[in-house]
Amino acid sequence: MTRKPLLVTAMLAMMATAAEAHTGVGSTSGFVHGFMHPVSGADHILAMVAVGLFAVQLGGRALWLVPLSFVSMMVVGGMLGMSGVNVPFVEIGIGLSVVVLGAIVAFNWKAPTVVAMAICGLFAIFHGHAHGAEMPDSAGGASYALGFVLATALLHAVGIGLGITAGRYVSSRVARIGGAVMALAGVGILNGTI
Numbered sequence: 001m002t003r004k005p006l007l008v009t010a011m012l013a014m015m016a017t018a019a020e021a022h023t024g025v026g027s028t029s030g031f032v033h034g035f036m037h038p039v040s041g042a043d044h045i046l047a048m049v050a051v052g053l054f055a056v057q058l059g060g061r062a063l064w065l066v067p068l069s070f071v072s073m074m075v076v077g078g079m080l081g082m083s084g085v086n087v088p089f090v091e092i093g094i095g096l097s098v099v100v101l102g103a104i105v106a107f108n109w110k111a112p113t114v115v116a117m118a119i120c121g122l123f124a125i126f127h128g129h130a131h132g133a134e135m136p137d138s139a140g141g142a143s144y145a146l147g148f149v150l151a152t153a154l155l156h157a158v159g160i161g162l163g164i165t166a167g168r169y170v171s172s173r174v175a176r177i178g179g180a181v182m183a184l185a186g187v188g189i190l191n192g193t194i
Contacts, residue, residue, distance in 0.1 A: 034147025052159020
């Protein structure tokens with residue numbers, strides 16, 4: 001009985017088409033659309049998984065504080081976007097988040113937890129604004145927001161799971177190589193080749 005919701009969720013995730021995670025593109029109503037917003041854009045996926053990898057590399061309280069700071073500030077950015085408040089350079093901020101967070105993971109930077117929270121929180125505002133700008137003004141907006149918050153938390157959990165698995169069973173170098181690939185992909189996102 002518990003497999004059915006997982007199967008439905010997996011099927012919905014596999015139905016994602018081209019990236020629709022940006023202002024003015026795609027449909028924006030309800031929980032499913034909110035959930036699909038972060039998981040249908042490579043830029044959002046890479047940045048959010050990188051946050052999880054970064055948290056694993058730092059360990060300790062950072063394991064939950066760093067993703068929590070991202071989700072919290074993403075909600076703030078979402079509220080700004082939903083309210084029509086202009087945040088400059090949203091797309092550049094999202095692209096830079098992939099480059100910077102990927103590089104942080106690649107270089108295994110052991111930032112103080114509060115600094116890691118600030119960096120992730122700053123980038124989360126851009127991601128949240130992109131989500132919030134697409135959020136409908138109708139009563140369904142709350143379910144849309146719940147969808148993108150849950151999807152983001154799950155992507156962070158994927159990054160945490162990958163980081164822990166790589167560290168225990170393969171090598172922490174795998175996560176670092178993944179970070180380098182993410183940073184290079186971020187360059188591609190910024191210059192429009194990805």
